[in-house]
Amino acid sequence: MRVRESFARHRNGLTLALLVVISVVSLGISTDAMTLRPTAIWQSFVAIFQQSASAVGRFFAGTVTSIRELSQLREQYDELLDQVRQYETIADDIALLRSENERLREALGFEQALPYSSLPARVIAKEPGSFFEGLTINQGRTAGVRRYMPVIASQDGMQGLVGRVEEVGLSTSVVMPVFDHDSFVAARLLRSRHEGLVAGEGSSEGMLTMLYVAKSARDEISVGDTVITSGMRSLFPEGLLIGTVEAILGRPYETSLNMELDPTVDFSRLEYVFVLTEAAE
Amino acid sequence: MSGVALYGSLVMAGLAVLQSTVLRFVEIAGVSPDLILIVLIFLANKNGTMTGQVSGFVGGLVLDFMGLAPLGFYALIYTLIGALFGITRGKMFVDPIFIPVILAVVAMLLKGLIALIVATLFSIGAVQGNLFTSSYLIEIVYTGLVAPVVFGLLGMIAWLQPDRRRGELT
Numbered sequence: 229m230r231v232r233e234s235f236a237r238h239r240n241g242l243t244l245a246l247l248v249v250i251s252v253v254s255l256g257i258s259t260d261a262m263t264l265r266p267t268a269i270w271q272s273f274v275a276i277f278q279q280s281a282s283a284v285g286r287f288f289a290g291t292v293t294s295i296r297e298l299s300q301l302r303e304q305y306d307e308l309l310d311q312v313r314q315y316e317t318i319a320d321d322i323a324l325l326r327s328e329n330e331r332l333r334e335a336l337g338f339e340q341a342l343p344y345s346s347l348p349a350r351v352i353a354k355e356p357g358s359f360f361e362g363l364t365i366n367q368g369r370t371a372g373v374r375r376y377m378p379v380i381a382s383q384d385g386m387q388g389l390v391g392r393v394e395e396v397g398l399s400t401s402v403v404m405p406v407f408d409h410d411s412f413v414a415a416r417l418l419r420s421r422h423e424g425l426v427a428g429e430g431s432s433e434g435m436l437t438m439l440y441v442a443k444s445a446r447d448e449i450s451v452g453d454t455v456i457t458s459g460m461r462s463l464f465p466e467g468l469l470i471g472t473v474e475a476i477l478g479r480p481y482e483t484s485l486n487m488e489l490d491p492t493v494d495f496s497r498l499e500y501v502f503v504l505t506e507a508a509e
Numbered sequence: 510m511s512g513v514a515l516y517g518s519l520v521m522a523g524l525a526v527l528q529s530t531v532l533r534f535v536e537i538a539g540v541s542p543d544l545i546l547i548v549l550i551f552l553a554n555k556n557g558t559m560t561g562q563v564s565g566f567v568g569g570l571v572l573d574f575m576g577l578a579p580l581g582f583y584a585l586i587y588t589l590i591g592a593l594f595g596i597t598r599g600k601m602f603v604d605p606i607f608i609p610v611i612l613a614v615v616a617m618l619l620k621g622l623i624a625l626i627v628a629t630l631f632s633i634g635a636v637q638g639n640l641f642t643s644s645y646l647i648e649i650v651y652t653g654l655v656a657p658v659v660f661g662l663l664g665m666i667a668w669l670q671p672d673r674r675r676g677e678l679t
Contacts, residue, residue: 240558240592247566247588254573254581259631270574277526278575285531355576356529358543358648359624359636362577364529394577402576409635430638496539 275400278364282352344465346380346502347371352400361430362394362402365501373401378464378504381493388469388492389413389457390501401503405495406470407436415470416458417441420448423458426470426489436471436489443485449476455489465504513669514560517552521568521587524548529575540647542655543617545572547609549587550594550616551663554603555670558595565591579633586623590616606657613656617649 235242304310304317353364367373379390391411395402404411409430415438416423424441438455453473459466471489478485524545532541545568553561565587572583594616601608621640628636639645663669 240562240595243559244562244588244592247562248585251566251569251581251585251588255579255585255627255631256581258573258579258581259633274526274571274574277523278530281526282530285534289534353529353575354533355578356525356545357572357576357578357583358620358645359582359628359639360577361635361639362575364575404577408577409638428638430635 271395271397271400271402275364275368275397278353278400279366344504345506347373347505349373349379349401349501349503351498351501361405361408363391363405363498363501365401365403365503366399367503368397368399368401370398372505373503374505376463378468379403379501380468380504381498381501383493383497386469386492388471389464390493390495390498392463393503403501406493407491407495413464413470414458414460414462415455417445417449417473418454418456420445420453422448423460424484424487426455435474436491438473438487438489439484441485441487443478443483446476446478446485449473449485449487451475455487513552513556514563517556517560517564517669518567520548520552521545521564522571525568525571525575528572537651538644538647540644540651542652543620543648544655544659545587546590546616546620547613547652547656547659548663549591550612551609551660552669553591553594554597554601554612556595557598558592561591561593561595562588563591565589577635579631582624582627582631582633585627586620589623590619593619603660605661609656609660610653614649614653617652621645 300317304314347367349365349367351363352366355362365379373393373396375393375396377393379392380387381390382388389406391403391405391408393401394404405428406413406426407428407430409428411428413426414423415426422441422445424438426436426438429435429437441449451473455470455473457464457466457468457470469492471491473487474490475488476485477487528541528544532544535541549561549565549568552564566584569583569585569587570580572578572587573580594612597612603609603612624636625640627633
């Protein structure tokens, strides 16, 4: 009886302690290397809701756009369809369609031109919290996606490195972008052929950093130089664009050069990506 | 566990999904408000520690499942915030604007602090890179500005508030 009363009195504290212990134990397990990853199992479950919510969001966004367009057309009809405006609207539509057509053609041509087998995927969600930068794509284990597969994207006719697959669910995967704090890519300067390691700065607003470039290479490197994957003992195949040199940092007491890179891929407008299915280990 | 803690947990789980998908459309400078945190502090403030900590744990756990965060990271942060803000129940008058803003900003700062401690203890490198940025500052301001609106909307739902459930208030 006394135990029950004591439990009832300290119910809040005991529950808090239990929840904290569960969280801490999970953290302890998650931050170590594990063969069985509970996040991957749960991710598959949560993915169902993510995909549904994403689809509903797109539906409403599309509906709002449609209503706005309908309203504009009605106004034009009421004003006896001003000929000039009508032509302008048509011209705009054509320009939009042409732009969309070019974008799709570029993506299609890009996929066909790739020397690797690839799987197109759409970015359906961003990391919901503030501290991590994962991107959720709508392809998972059933489509052949595996952990550590490289992910690239085509933007403005350039194919750039996005990152690597970090978690795989049944129908979705989480991609660790190249700017993530835990991302390291073996890289090479395209023109001078000097090698280094590209590390993320942990934030999408920050740039990438290329580390460990030989100091003797200083005179051969200039701002604007292109950096590509080297393929050396790496998950990533050779020759993928990573970014361009924005600044060269080298202090007299340091043994190597560091460089700030501007990523090739603009992550703020990333919609479609390609998972390289053959290049992974 | 009380009914509101169970409902609160379900709401938090649903919000976690919305936060990663639909809220992308209201981003400012690539940042969206932390809706989960606002709802959590509302639930905790109105219903107490138990509801706060349980809802925070469930919401945080769903966040952990959806991204690159190690399992338990957000669960621990939101559990502690839920428990702490539960203590404020009945101890302050929550006006429609200023108190929600203050609560949200304090919760965001607390979230950053707890995240920093957890990241240090468990050697999670990604946190610092995202914490000391203008993005986090924008998120604090954005969350603070959105908080009165969310508090106002949640205030219309009677079952989230024990006083109104009992019919003591109209």
